[in-house]
Amino acid sequence: MVQSARSRSVLALYSTADDIQCHRTRLVLAAKGVSYERVIVDPSKPPEDLLDLNPYGSTPTLVDRDLTLYGTSVVCEYLDERYPHPPLMPIDPLSRARLRLASLRIELDWLPEVHTIRAGGRPADGARKRLREHLLASLPLFKAAKFFLNPEMSLADCLVAPVVWRLPWLGVDLGREGKPILDYGERLFHSQGFARSMTAEEKAMRP
Incomplete structure (x- = not known):
C-alpha cells in the first residue's frame, strides 16, 4: 500500500x-x-x-x-x-497561444488514435493509418524550428516526444517522408532529461 x-x-x-x-x-x-x-x-x-x-x-x-x-x-x-528554470514556454503571448493550440490538436487528433491502436482488433489498422497521416500533415511544424514550433524545448515537446517515441511500438512507420519527425525525436531521445522521464515499461518500447 x-x-x-x-x-x-x-x-x-x-x-x-x-x-x-x-x-x-x-x-x-x-x-x-x-x-x-x-x-x-x-x-x-x-x-x-x-x-x-x-x-x-x-x-x-x-x-x-x-x-x-x-x-x-x-x-x-x-x-x-x-519551477521557472529552464522556462518551457516562450515569453510572447502569440507564440504561447500557438503552442497551446498545437498541443490541443495533438490531444484531440493524435491521442485517440493511439488509444485505439492500443486497444487492438480491427480498428487498430485504421487508427495506425490515421495517426501516420496526422503526423505527416504536421511536417511543416517539425521543420519550422529545432524543436516543435519553437527554437527551444517547450511544453509542446513534452507531449510530442512521447508520441514519437512510441511509434515503432505502435506499429506506425513514417517512411522516408517522415525523416524530419524521426530526426526531431532523436534529438530529444538522447537527452538526459528524456531518459530520466521514462519508466521501465517505456524504455522497453524500443530495443
Missing part, C-alpha cells in the same frame, strides 16, 4: 507506467531537474489515497504539499510556473 500523499513533504506524482499524458508530465519534471516521488498506479484499480485526492482517480495527479492538481495541461503549466 502506498503512503498517503497528504503525509509526504516532497512533491509526488501519481502516474501510470506507460501512458503518454503521464510521460508528458514526467518529461516536464525531468526537464526542470525537479526531484519528486513517483507513485506508479494501476489505472484499473486506483489506490484509495488517489481517490481521496482526485475524485476522478485519474493520472497524472500531482501533490505539492497541500495542493493537489490533475488534468495534464493544468499540471504541466503549474510545474512550468512553479
Whole structure:
C-alpha cells in the first residue's frame, strides 16, 4: 500500500507506467531537474489515497504539499510556473497561444488514435493509418524550428516526444517522408532529461 500523499513533504506524482499524458508530465519534471516521488498506479484499480485526492482517480495527479492538481495541461503549466528554470514556454503571448493550440490538436487528433491502436482488433489498422497521416500533415511544424514550433524545448515537446517515441511500438512507420519527425525525436531521445522521464515499461518500447 502506498503512503498517503497528504503525509509526504516532497512533491509526488501519481502516474501510470506507460501512458503518454503521464510521460508528458514526467518529461516536464525531468526537464526542470525537479526531484519528486513517483507513485506508479494501476489505472484499473486506483489506490484509495488517489481517490481521496482526485475524485476522478485519474493520472497524472500531482501533490505539492497541500495542493493537489490533475488534468495534464493544468499540471504541466503549474510545474512550468512553479519551477521557472529552464522556462518551457516562450515569453510572447502569440507564440504561447500557438503552442497551446498545437498541443490541443495533438490531444484531440493524435491521442485517440493511439488509444485505439492500443486497444487492438480491427480498428487498430485504421487508427495506425490515421495517426501516420496526422503526423505527416504536421511536417511543416517539425521543420519550422529545432524543436516543435519553437527554437527551444517547450511544453509542446513534452507531449510530442512521447508520441514519437512510441511509434515503432505502435506499429506506425513514417517512411522516408517522415525523416524530419524521426530526426526531431532523436534529438530529444538522447537527452538526459528524456531518459530520466521514462519508466521501465517505456524504455522497453524500443530495443
